Amino acid sequence: MTPSPRPPAPAGQLPARAGIGLKSQHYRDILETRPALGFFEIHAENYMVAGGPFHHYLGLIRADYPLSIHGVGLSIGADQPLDADHLQRLAALLACYEPESFSEHLAWSTHGDVFLNDLLPLAYDQASLERVCGHIDQVQTQLKRRMLLENPATYVEFESAGLDEAEFIAEVVKRTGCGLLLDLNNAYVSCINHNRDVRTYLNALPLHAVGEIHLAGFAEDRDALGARLLIDQHGSAVDAAVWALYSETLQRLGPLPTLIERDNDIPALRILVDEAARADALLRQERAA
Template identity: 60%
Template sequence: MTVSATALPQRAGLGLKPEHYETILANKPDIGFFEVHAENYMGAGGPPHRYLQEIAEHYPLSLHGVGLSIGAARDLDKEHLKRLRALIDRYNPQSFSEHLAWSTHDTGFLNDLLPLPYTAETLARVIDHVDEAQQWIGRKLLLENPSTYLLFAESTIDEVDFLAEIAARTGCGLLLDVNNVMVSAVNHRLDPVAYIDRFPLDLVGEIHLAGYDETVDGAGDRLLIDAHGSAVRTDVVELYRHTLGRIGPLPTLIEWDNDVPDFPTLQAEAQRADAMLAAAIRPGLTRAA
């Protein structure tokens, strides 16, 4: 079966990991979709593409970028954009998303997703970069809310308002990472439910869930780390349930990128999310695919 270029199904998906290629192709598990990181498939060929091509014949794909550096104080990398467009043309994924972050500098690429000050200057730059990226790839992208560990003194715009304005000015959609909401809210002593309630949920095309790590800061207060190395925490699950109650079912990715477990463990996480998605289907909340 070849999947047509429609929206992702309103189900749970998993990140596609090389250690699970063979299991997926042999068993064809009941998973809503698979997500791949764009930068892992920007080579011309080889085993990753051979496996991805076959998997894409059976499952919808969500393409997630980590290297576009939308918020950088420099021009977007044209060669990166060319490779990204070639990858999109090759697989025609149902969704493409990127981060509200930056990872490039004059000295090169930084292996991290770094936060931005929310100012009028930064807003204008991000809007220009989102416009340019969408023109290059020929489709709408989804922009993901970040997990943060500090706040900039120079910020003059609330994060939710910042994201909403980008979407209003560029026509992009939003990716709501519920784990990121929890991480940032705990770290900055904010209310995660209030954040969700203010978020422009009508612009959300996909949701992310993940596990966080926890430590304490220098003052002895809780500090959450967006680690992607464990099951989704209970408080994030409850925040997700609240989100679904506000918006209805949406494609939901389980992110587990570090200390990757066996496939049945991942599938169990997806099944838990699928059960909550099914429970959220009721008149007035179900979105068209």
């Protein structure tokens, strides 16, 4: 497969600050208090509607803050063509708000005309590699911008895979010129679940391509054999182990835009702002080093 030409870069760039996900229950509080945050991130699919309160408030908040748009429904890894209508709506959303960053998951969620409302793992084999690279080329060409690809959180994996996950991601980045959204919570969750060393995994990723970092909380359970099982549920504070990985990553890569993810059990805005402030403190510490 011939390496793809590098796509054009977005017009802006997220600041190397901490941001949070924009949630509807916080709209008014944000406009009233103007918290000291580096940026907000939205899930693209929540705004693929014409008009309404979501767009009203996003427009007001976007006027004062940098914006990252994160997709969860493109199904980059699916064994079928991308949904052309979905991609067109996504292109229209990005044209409207001109975000500083756009990202998607390395996962699949469609089969035929069925949308499974989950981010499912794919086999890291040659066929998947060709398909994912083709899909990313299509996305970057239509959006006229570089996208970031997020490493997944997984609970099962395919025996037939020819590459490990980090090798697969590195090859995708090399072939397509896309960037990497480094989700440190996902990395920790997957490595615990598959009994791997998370630092070895991170060392094998194309860290030079990281454009944004995600931090989130996980839930803990036990599998059928009684082994520790972590669930990427985004419903709690960032775990101490993930904070440790974050600090190490900043020491290695320098300050990078960092999102505090919280999609379930949404707390008061001040709690998320405080957690973002902890990330900002580590970013300032690294800048001063």
